[in-house]
Amino acid sequence: MEIRKLIDLLRATIDPNQRQQAEAQLDQAIIMMADCDMPVRQAGAIYLKNLISTNWQDREAEAGQPIPFALHEQDRALIRDSIISVYLSNPDPSGWHGSLLCLYQLVKNFEYKKAEERGPLHEAMNLLLPQLYQLEVRLLADPSEQSVLLQKEGLKVYFALTQYILPLDLISKEAFAQWMEVCRQVVERAVPPAALQPDEDERPDLPWWKCKKWALHILYRMFERYGSPGHVTKEYNDFAEWYLQTFSAGILEVLLRVLDGYRGGHWVPPRVLQQTLNYLNQAVSHAHTWKILKPHMPAIIQDVLFPLMSYSAEDHELWTADPHEYIRVKFDVFEDFVSPVTAAQTLLHSSCKKRKEMLQKTMVMLTQILTNISTEPSQKDGALHMVGSLADILLKKKLYRDQLDQLFIKYVFPEFNSDRGHMRARACWVLHYFAEFNFKQENVLMEAINLTVRALLFDKDLPVKVEAAIALQSLLNYQDRAQKYIEPQVKQIALELLTIIRETENEDVTGVMQKLVCVYTQQLAPIAVEICQHLATTFNQVLDTDEGSDEKAITAMGLLNTIETLLTVMDEQPDVMRLLEPTVLQVIAHVLQNAVQEFYEEVLALIYDLTSKQISPDMWKVFELLYQQRLLAIYNMCKEILTKDCGEDPESHAAKLLEVVLLQCRKKIDQAAPMLVELAATRLLREVKTSELRTMCLQVLIAALKLCVLGLCTLISMPNKPPALIEMAPKVVPSLILLFEGLKRAYAAKAAEAAEEEESESSDGEIEGDENPKINLPVLDLLSSDEDEIDDQGQEYLENLSRRALTSGQGMNVNVTINNIEDTSEDDDSDFEPNEETVLESYSTPLDEEDCDVDEYQAFKHVMTALQGQDPDWYNALTSNLTEQQLKTLGEVCVLAEQRAAARESKRIEQQGGELCLSKLVSVSLKHRLNIL
Known part of the structure; x- marks a missing residue:
């Protein structure tokens, strides 16, 4: 169809009298012809929009009706490929923003x-990417708000495209260099006076600053x-070397100028500022960039x-006006x-840890600030903040470690009496960060x-x-001696x-309560109920607030975990548990x-903690909240696990629940x-890989068979036998x-x-090679100016992540060594015994008890005798109707019953310290056996 004909048809769609006929003849839309009115x-x-709205998706035809019209996939692909480029090539900027979105x-x-x-993308x-770049370049010269807003949207597109994968087949080195130059120019250019006129709180939302932020996002992400x-996976090794030599110096110069302005x-x-510092932090690790950065550091x-x-x-304004908000901001992860x-x-931490002389120069500066009597409190706060940030480094250096007692006495403890609240808070903060320090003087710790x-x-x-x-x-975590000083209060x-x-809803303080409950279980038992009530009230209060959903969830979760800790540590005190249960x-x-x-x-x-020892009537009501029909709920749960591919570990627990x-x-x-x-029987018909699952299913069958035997024995020994039983008498013993x-x-x-399991465990215990495997922990030495920090472990992790995912179920042989490390921790795991019972084995049923006198074989023999x-x-x-084989x-069965009785008696006597010959006992028992045949 000729283009002019299409134009006439489009013109006809404006006329109500010709619209229907014109639309019926249109097969495609010509929108962007510049010579069209x-x-x-x-x-x-408009026609294209309506066509897409009504005919984009394929639809099924109703019975007796023709197949509804829908755009062919080739047409849809053409529209998808064309619509954005049409927008971008539009000389009218009003359409660009929507296309970029x-x-x-x-x-x-x-x-x-x-x-x-990501092939289709x-x-x-x-x-589209070359067109997007051309648009960015065209807009760079225009500092207007609308232009900068479009630039920001283009940078966001590039960032999303490259944040997790840099497609080197799509972005050549030449194209990459072009985008880096765009970002460099955006960061370096000055902002117009309009960007500095609003209040400081409002300025970050202006397009000029947002555009700089996204440019820095890209620069830092590409470097990092x-x-x-x-520090990169192997496919980027060559690219990383090229990047470092080509771009790092120029970008660092721009960022240093940003900091000079600040x-x-x-x-x-x-x-x-944050992204600029992040880039510099990354540069500290590389000799090439450190040489540029070192003189400025x-x-x-x-x-x-x-x-x-x-x-x-x-900070002062927020502290004074809204201390609750101050706490929220300062502790917001x-x-x-x-x-x-x-x-x-x-x-600060990276430069002092990785580069020589930086720690010494920094500490000299901080010492001068702390010792100067004219230092402002805000500056003293900053000095203590920096000292605390370097705590882990200082604790490893004997020169500084030996002076820490005096640091506390001279510069930290006096601040607890400061008339400025922020200095008292900073003193607490410093003690928090130096809590691992081994106090040489007991009075300093006290x-x-x-x-x-x-x-x-x-x-x-x-x-x-x-x-x-x-x-x-x-202090409780790292100072064992602290417990006795805290206990009286x-x-x-x-x-x-x-x-x-209750007042702050702060998750970190919730963690403090958890620690206190664990350490002082006995001392807090008398007020455990009061503690639990406080936590429960605060939890309901947190849920009832609408603000800060993410923070609310974290805080509420911390409160629930604290309640769980309280239940766990009070587990051996049933009287306390009974009092805690209603609140929980x-x-x-x-x-x-x-x-x-x-x-x-x-x-x-929490439900598990309250039901692990016994289940109260109120706890059954909780179960009814989940599922009102108890037995059906248990059956459905077990069925869901045992009939679907849920893994053999949960299947074992389901089978145990059945038993x-x-x-x-x-x-x-x-x-x-x-x-x-x-x-259980149906599950055994399918493949079973672990002995634990097979054993659990067999125990269900054994339990059922035991109960059947015991039930029939009870039935036939009843004094008043129902007529139905008398009628079925010849079939009872064969069934047994x-x-x-x-x-x-x-x-x-x-x-x-x-x-088989015992044999498997024995073979697994035979480990070839060193019987005392060791672990090598790398020690990070200070780097010279011409040395790079190489993250071998991190790089290997990145390269092998997918392989590990594929082999996560397979065992791995690891040979490692520990050098010059003294482990004085008292970890509960050190008490682990390889032959300890599993969770499933440790839960016994009435027939599993050692003192259980119910044995199905002995019960049957006793009844028949x-x-x-x-x-x-x-x-x-x-x-009377038994066959010879029966x-x-x-x-x-009778012989086996006597053997089981003899074995039980032998075990009982052996536990009492005596010995008994099992064969003699069986022999004596057989002499007294009644001939029931």
Whole structure:
């Protein structure tokens, strides 16, 4: 069809009289012909939009109706490939923003895909990425707000495209260099006066600063993920070397100028500053970039990092106006990812840890600040902040470690009496970071603990109390001697912590309470109920607030974990557990009744703690909240696990649950017993890889057979026998014989599994090579200016991640060594015995108990012997129709019953210290055996 004809058809769609006929003839839309009138082009766009809206998806035809029209896949592909390029080639900028948003969403859909799954995206970007670059270059010269907003959207597209995978087949080195130059120019260019006019809180949201932020995002990500030799996967090794030599120097020069501006008093947005410091932190590891950075580093530490880490006017305003918000901001883990203060702390730590002379120069500067009597409190705060950030490094250096006692006495302890709350908080913070220090003077440790406890209990400022609580937890973690100093006030401390938790909803303080409960279980038992009630009330309070959903979830989870800790440590005190249960039940019911699914795992852990020893009537009501029909719920749970591919470990637990129900609930589940047994029997018909699952299923069958034998024995020994039983008398003993044959096979199969497992464990215990494997822990030495930091372990991890995923189920032989490491920890794992019972084995049923006097073989023999002497007519009715083979089997059952009785007696005497010849006992027993055949 000729183009002019199409134009006439589009013009006709404007006329109501010709619209239907024109649309019926249109096969495709011509929108972007420059020589078309605007009304015609708009008509084409509207027609295309309507066509896509109504006919994009394939639809099934209704019965008797023709197949509805839908765009062919080739047409859809053409539209997808063309629509964005049409927008980008549009000279009218008003259409660009929408196209860039569309392109961004397209890239976002593939952002987390594997490289092999990004084929369609790369095909589209082969066409679109060059056009996107041309648009960015065209816009760079225009500093207007609309232009910069479009530049930002283009940078976001490039970042999403390259954040996790850098497609070198799509982005050549030449194209990569072009994008790096775009980012460099964006970071370096000055902003117009309009970008500095609003208040500082509003400026980061302006397009000029956001554009710089995204340019820095790209620069840092390219360096950190693809441009750091020794820290990248092998496919980027060559690229990393090329990047480091080609771009790092030029980019560092630009970033150093950004920091020079900040030092000179120019305002820089927090995120721009953070990303700049992140880039410098990455540069510390490489000799090439460190040579550029080294001359500037002392000035950066003094004029950039130190002010950032000092108490600021903004901090003071927030502390004074809203201390609760101050606590939330300072302890927000998400805030750390975007905070320039955290970036400054990381850069300081990296440079002092990895590069020679930096620690010494930094400590000289900090010492001068601390010893100068004219130092402002905010500056002293910054100095202590920097000292605490270097704590792990200082503790490893004897020169500094030997002076720490004096550091505390002269510069930290006096701040606990400061009239400025932030200095008291900083003193607590320093003790927190130096808690691992081995105090040489006992009085210094005692003073540190007393001051921390005093700040926690009596300070007027809530942020100080929070910092003191966290410092106290660290001291308990690392200082064994601290426990005796804290114990006299532990109840008061616990109650104060509950008040702080209620007031701040701070997760870190919740962790302090967990630690306190674990360490002082006996001392806190009298107030355990009060503690639990506080935690439960705070949990409900947190759930009822709508603000900060992420933080709310973390805090609520911490509260539930603290309640679980309380239940765990009070487990051996049943009186306390009974008092705790009603309060915990309120929490459980609140979550279940309101379907707060994110806390189901924690709530189920609480239910486990309350039901591990016994199940109260109220706890059964909790089960009814989950499933009202108890037995059916258990059956469905086990069926779900045993009939689907859920893994043999959960299947073993399901089979164990079936056995427990059969034995614990006998006489109450008679109608359901066949269904339960069928589940275990059916599972045995499929492949079973582990002996544990096979054993568990066999135990279900054994339990069922045992109960059948015991039930029939009870039935035939009843004095008043129902007519139906008398009528079925000839079939009772044959049925019992069949049951015993099944038991014999089941016992044999179980014994074979046990023998095979024991043999497997014995062979597994024979380890070739060194009997005392050791572990090599790398020691990071300081790097010279011409040395790079190579992350061999991290690189190997990145390269082998996919292989490990494939082989995660296979065993690995690891030979490692430990050198010059003294482990003085008392880990509970050191008490592990390889022959300890598993969770499944440790749970016993009534028939598993050592003192259980119920044995199905002995019970049957006893009943038959009694019937023969006391009711011979009934005995004859039961045995008169037995075949010769059945009589033989019956005799074997009686012999086995005597052997089992003899074995039990022998074990009993042996436990009492005596010895008995089993064969003699069996012989004596056989002489007294009644001939029932």
